[in-house]
Amino acid sequence: MTRTPLWSGPFLTGFLASAVVVLAACQPAAPPGGATKRSPDEKPAAGEGEPKYGGVAVIANRADAPGSWDSMLTSTITLTHVSLGVYGEANLVRRCREDIYKLCPSLAESWEPSSDFTQWTFKIRDDVLWHDGTPFTAADVKFWADLAYNGVKVGDKTRPPALFKAELGDLKSVEVMDGNRVRFILGGPIPYYPDLLSRPPVTIAHPRHLMEPRIQQGEVMIGPADVGWVGLGPFKMVKHDRGSVIELRRFDRYWEKDAQGRQLPYLDGIDFPIISDPSAMVAAFRSGRLDGGARGVGFGLLPDQRASIEQSLKDQVQFVNIAAYRWAFHFNTVMASPFQDVRVRKAISLWLDRRAGIQAGLGGSGSMSSIMSPTSPWPSPDWATWPGFNEQTRDQDRAEAKRLLTSAGYGSGLEMMLMCRPVWAQACEWLQGDLAGLGVQVKFNLLDDATWNQQQRSTSDWHMQQAAFTDLIPEGLERQLAKASVSPNAAPKHEDDRIPEIFARFRQVKTQDERLQVARDIEKYVLQDQVYSIVTFNELQVLPYRSYVKGLFAPPEELGHNVDFATVWLDK
Numbered sequence: 001m002t003r004t005p006l007w008s009g010p011f012l013t014g015f016l017a018s019a020v021v022v023l024a025a026c027q028p029a030a031p032p033g034g035a036t037k038r039s040p041d042e043k044p045a046a047g048e049g050e051p052k053y054g055g056v057a058v059i060a061n062r063a064d065a066p067g068s069w070d071s072m073l074t075s076t077i078t079l080t081h082v083s084l085g086v087y088g089e090a091n092l093v094r095r096c097r098e099d100i101y102k103l104c105p106s107l108a109e110s111w112e113p114s115s116d117f118t119q120w121t122f123k124i125r126d127d128v129l130w131h132d133g134t135p136f137t138a139a140d141v142k143f144w145a146d147l148a149y150n151g152v153k154v155g156d157k158t159r160p161p162a163l164f165k166a167e168l169g170d171l172k173s174v175e176v177m178d179g180n181r182v183r184f185i186l187g188g189p190i191p192y193y194p195d196l197l198s199r200p201p202v203t204i205a206h207p208r209h210l211m212e213p214r215i216q217q218g219e220v221m222i223g224p225a226d227v228g229w230v231g232l233g234p235f236k237m238v239k240h241d242r243g244s245v246i247e248l249r250r251f252d253r254y255w256e257k258d259a260q261g262r263q264l265p266y267l268d269g270i271d272f273p274i275i276s277d278p279s280a281m282v283a284a285f286r287s288g289r290l291d292g293g294a295r296g297v298g299f300g301l302l303p304d305q306r307a308s309i310e311q312s313l314k315d316q317v318q319f320v321n322i323a324a325y326r327w328a329f330h331f332n333t334v335m336a337s338p339f340q341d342v343r344v345r346k347a348i349s350l351w352l353d354r355r356a357g358i359q360a361g362l363g364g365s366g367s368m369s370s371i372m373s374p375t376s377p378w379p380s381p382d383w384a385t386w387p388g389f390n391e392q393t394r395d396q397d398r399a400e401a402k403r404l405l406t407s408a409g410y411g412s413g414l415e416m417m418l419m420c421r422p423v424w425a426q427a428c429e430w431l432q433g434d435l436a437g438l439g440v441q442v443k444f445n446l447l448d449d450a451t452w453n454q455q456q457r458s459t460s461d462w463h464m465q466q467a468a469f470t471d472l473i474p475e476g477l478e479r480q481l482a483k484a485s486v487s488p489n490a491a492p493k494h495e496d497d498r499i500p501e502i503f504a505r506f507r508q509v510k511t512q513d514e515r516l517q518v519a520r521d522i523e524k525y526v527l528q529d530q531v532y533s534i535v536t537f538n539e540l541q542v543l544p545y546r547s548y549v550k551g552l553f554a555p556p557e558e559l560g561h562n563v564d565f566a567t568v569w570l571d572k
Contacts, residue, residue, distance in 0.1 A: 012223035029414035031032035050259075051266050051551065055570040058293035061272040062299050062423075066449045067553065072148055074453050075201035075295040080560045082246050082272050086131075087224070088233035089275045092122050092141070092192045097553040100472065100561050103154075103194055105568050107136065107204065113229045117189035124180045128255045130137045130207050131230045137183040143172045145184070145285040145291050145534040152220050159222035160457075161221035163489040165341060166479030167196045169513040189507045205231055246272040256566060266551070266569035270396040277306075286312055292545040293568070295559045296425025297423040300324065300541030303365040309544055316547050323557040324541040325468035327361070327427060330420075331491035334459040334484050340417070343408040345361040345531035349388045351400035351438045352431070358537045369471055369538030370525045371477065373557050378474050380520045386528055397423050401438060413439030419465040420444045421452050427466065427536070467491040469535070470558050474519035478503045479532075492532035498525065548572040 065079045071087065092108035095101075108122035128136040134145045149171045150161035170187035190196070210227040219226075229237035234256065235248035249269035256264045273290070276296055281306050284290045293299060301309070301319070309317055333340050358366045368389065372378035383389065387397050405411060416435070420428035425446060432442040445462075447455060456465055465515055470479050483500060484493040502525060505518045526532050541559060545552060551567040 002140060025223060039517060044405065049092070050470055051262070051567075051569040052571060053266050053569070054268050055270040055572070056271055056289045057267055057549065057565070057568060057570060058273065058289065059565075060275045060284065060290050060294040060299075061246065061293040062274075062281075062296045063241075063276055063449070064274055065246070066453070068221075068225040069205075069223075069229065070206050070223035071201055071203045071313045072164070073223070074449070075163055075451075075560075076449055077559050078449065079082075080200055081295050082248075083205070083224075084203065084233060084560070084564045085235040085248050085270060085566075086229050086233045086237050087203040089203075089562070089566075090198050090200055091144075091202055091204045092124075094200075095198050095555075095561055096125065097328040097562055097567060100555045100558070103198055107141075113193070114192070117191045117193070118186045119183055120186070121181055121183045121191075123179065124222050125255060126180055129253050130205075130209075130232060130234060131236045132210075132228075133253070134207070134209050136232060137550060138176045138180050140208045141204065143212060144175050144204045144206050144340050145171065145174045145182075147215075147517075149205060152215055154215065154220050157218055157220045159215075160488060164199065164479060165489075166224070166482055166487050167199060167202050167476070168191060169196060175475050183472065191509075192475055192506070196475060198477065199471070200558075201561070209230075213408045221484065233564055235267075235270060235564075238269075238324065243274055245274060248272075255565075258567070263493065265566040267565065270565055279487045282532065282544075285309065290313050291549055293542060293543045295324075295538070295541065295563070297325065297421075299538065299543075300365060300425075301544060301549050302365060303487075305543055308414050314542060318545050318549070320543040320552060320554040322541050322543065322554060322559055323373060323375065323538055324559045325470060325539045326371065326373065327366075327424075327466065327536045327539060328371075328491070329431065329466050329536065330462050331464055331532055332459060332465070332493040333532065334493040335461075335463070337463055338408070338410055338414050339463050342530055343404040344410065344414070347401040347404040347408070347438065348435065348440065349527075349534045350397040350404070350530045352388065352434055352536065354389065354532065354536050355391060356434065357430050360430035360433075362406075362537065362539050366537045366539045367543065369535055370473070371517065371527055371533070371535055372474060374554065375517065375539065376472075378519045381521055381525065388534075398438075405438065408520045413441060415441045415443065415460065416463045418442050418444035419455060419462040420446055421466070422446050431562050442536075456491075459484050461491045463548065465491065469537075470560070472558065474522060475506050476505070481522070486534075492526075494530075494532055496530065496532075 002090040061082050063078045065082055066074055069083055073560055089108055093103050093104040096104040107125060107128055109125050111120060111122045113120050113255055124138050149165055149168045151159045151161045169190045172187050173185045175183045203504060205224045207230050210230060211222050214222050231401045232253045234251055236251045238249045239247040243279060250265055254264060258264060281294055286309055331339050331345055338344050340470055354368060358364060369380040370383040418428055435442050477485055483495050484490050484491045502522050509515045509518060548571045550569050550571050553562040555561040
């Protein structure tokens, strides 16, 4: 039995209609990136030693986890970095630790599609417990999926659907089956359905036995923090001292074992001190108070920070390199404004000097990017030569930008209201300065995470917002690019019927070439034809860890993978 490759899985398994997709442990491939020399699931090399049990790792987090720690309401790495150890990574399936471009089982040990891919049946493991000892069952999955997809209304109180609703597809119903199985019934075929469920923020973190009674009593916005963080992950919450530290400790009845049958996790626990200043984090790491750095915008090491750490610690440090975020600015075309005119949007895209933005917004730690990572097969082969992306045509692109703005009636300039989070302030300031030369006066509001999460669902009071693309598969973009009336978490706000029509073609493709073509049609339509989004750059995050921290499985892209830390151990 083999793991399912990301690029070919739906076509190797999905179109074999009678096949039962069963994923189990196998010999892992070489790690695709990062600092880990080998997988902890492999037999250690001679002299390297076995993974060691015990110890408490100390890893910085950039801020407090927001609100009630509800993964249905936010997907920020500020939450994911500390919560996946409590909730477990992903849900029924997950990306394989040693190769995130493949799928592995998680809370489901196997899954099977119907012949037309409109139904997917998952067999739930029988050995999974919530942290309070309650068995995890197919009924828990149904409760979670119904809550995430539909939200809930009790009297005059309403809970909205989850931000990751689109990952659940066109979900018509969820049925509990005999044998601890659960069936997802869809409104149309989705051959790649398990891929959608594998994003780290799509976590089952809502225990039915604790939440359902309280929801029925009207507590519709109840979150994991309100029920004592009872999760399914390798660690239990023992302390959250807001503004100071988050402490997790080993859950001795966690279900997962490594390839040699050893119980996970290896660590006794993890302490996450809250360090909101990147410079303070670097100082704490250099002084020996941290085993690992924080993840998230603003907390990747700048070149001079890495050099100073390397000079002082030498072989006592390892660096993890992750292509973290494909930063983008997104237009609100639902609210009446000049930005409903595609000429205005194209003018702004043509004008921006993305390469200067890499230096201004990221300190040079990044690269040019399309809507999907340039290291993947998805982008169009010629995307880097498109107007606005091609450095060789920048002067003529800027001339065309001025012509378009004038033809739209805004030759004398216009104002833009930009919605921005504090961690993105440098990029927002760069945008403000760069667009001044085009006559676009950018005013931006710096919003805290909670306010930003709430406001970005709205279609009023802002013209543009910044939000990153992080998906591994193009189908995953649908949650961010859907019509505003369908997905409240959509990044650009629009009501363009053409976009769901393009995404619907993914349901009919039968070859990888067809899938690539759909992905590239979306890319061109969103970035060039209609310019609903402007991808600016791909941020490379360099993260420090002590050399004795083993089993990290640093992914080549996306910060939120492998942060349940179940396989991490301390070689000291």
